[in-house]
Amino acid sequence: MDVTKNVGRRERKLAQTRVDLAAALQARIAERTLEEVSVRELCDAVDISEATFFNHFPSKADLAVYVVQLWSVGAGWHVAAARDQGARAAIEALLDATAAEVSAHPRVMAEIIAFQARMPDKPVVREVTPLELALAFPDRAGAEALPARGLDGILPDLIELAVTRGELPAAVDRQAAFLALTSVFFGVPLLLGPRAPALIGPAYRQQLAIVWAGLAAPAAPAT
Numbered sequence: 001m002d003v004t005k006n007v008g009r010r011e012r013k014l015a016q017t018r019v020d021l022a023a024a025l026q027a028r029i030a031e032r033t034l035e036e037v038s039v040r041e042l043c044d045a046v047d048i049s050e051a052t053f054f055n056h057f058p059s060k061a062d063l064a065v066y067v068v069q070l071w072s073v074g075a076g077w078h079v080a081a082a083r084d085q086g087a088r089a090a091i092e093a094l095l096d097a098t099a100a101e102v103s104a105h106p107r108v109m110a111e112i113i114a115f116q117a118r119m120p121d122k123p124v125v126r127e128v129t130p131l132e133l134a135l136a137f138p139d140r141a142g143a144e145a146l147p148a149r150g151l152d153g154i155l156p157d158l159i160e161l162a163v164t165r166g167e168l169p170a171a172v173d174r175q176a177a178f179l180a181l182t183s184v185f186f187g188v189p190l191l192l193g194p195r196a197p198a199l200i201g202p203a204y205r206q207q208l209a210i211v212w213a214g215l216a217a218p219a220a221p222a223t
Contacts, residue, residue, distance in 0.1 A: 002134075003130045003131050003134045003144050004134050004135065007131060012131065015129060015131045015132045015135055016135055017046060017048060018056050018057075018066065018132055019070075019132055019135045019136045021042055021046055021053070021057070021066075022063065022066055022067045022136070024042050024045040024046055025042060025063055025064065026105070026108055027045075029107065029108055029111040030105040030108050031107065033111060033114075034060065034061075034064060034111055034114075037060070039053055039060055042060075062126075064112065064115050065125060066126070066128070067112065068112060068116075069125065069128050069148040069150075070128065070132075070133075070136050070148070071112075072150045072151075073128065073133055073136070073137065073143055073147075073148050074097070074136075074137060074140070074143070075094050075098060075154070076146045076147070076154060077137065077140045077142070077143045077146060078093040078094060078096070078097040079091075079094050079158070081093065083161070087158045087161040087162035087165060087167050087168075088162065088167055088208075088212060090158050090161070091155075091181065091208065092205065092208065094185075095184075095185065095201075095208060096201060096204070098185065098189070098204075099200040099201035099204050100201070102189045102197060102200055103197040103198060103201070106189075106193040106194055107194070109189045109190075109193060110189070110193055110194065113186060113190065128148040130144040130145065133146070133148075151182055151185060155178050155181050155182065156174065156178055159172070159178060159181075160174075168215050168216055169216065169218070172215055176215075177215050180211045181208075181211060184204065184207045184208060184211055187207075188200055188203045188204050
């Protein structure tokens with residue numbers, strides 16, 4: 001189903017404006033910090049007024065959260081495409097897609113991580129509409145039907161899939177598995193992104209192999 005059809009001009013314009021603002025912010029934090037990017041220049045980039053910006057997003061931080069939401073859907077699309085091959089294959093697809101993004105724009109993930117670390121409270125997340133997703137990912141069929149969930153939605157589901165399919169033991173510590181995989185996801189780009197972005201993909205695969213072997217190993221007998 002093409003959600004971009006039979007949509008009113010106003011609805012489409014509103015959705016396109018939000019997607020364009022996200023793209024404008026991503027382009028700028030590829031070179032500068034979030035604090036150095038002004039709302040005014042984002043408005044100029046998409047030809048809207050500041051009042052219109054604040055009708056869409058209460059603050060620049062809310063726009064940054066929206067960028068993360070869109071990223072999670074793009075990543076989730078790769079996960080969904082590889083899911084039938086197993087949990088590890090789906091996680092590899094997530095890491096491969098992330099490596100490609102970070103290699104192309106090494107500063108963006110670092111800035112988003114720094115932004116999230118500075119936030120005093122968990123952000124209020126607005127719903128991303130199917131129309132916005134279709135406009136943001138025109139070449140990814142089915143992306144408009146995916147939920148905008150972060151790693152805390154993607155990885156636990158894949159850990160359970162791994163247990164169901166026998167890729168990980170039933171007794172695996174789910175929380176430890178989540179923390180280990182999350183550490184790989186964020187740690188590799190932070191260490192290599194600015195200096196050696198081309199090594200992110202191979203390092204992801206290497207670290208995943210190490211973590212996966214540890215998770216799949218039989219638990220040591222109690223003493």
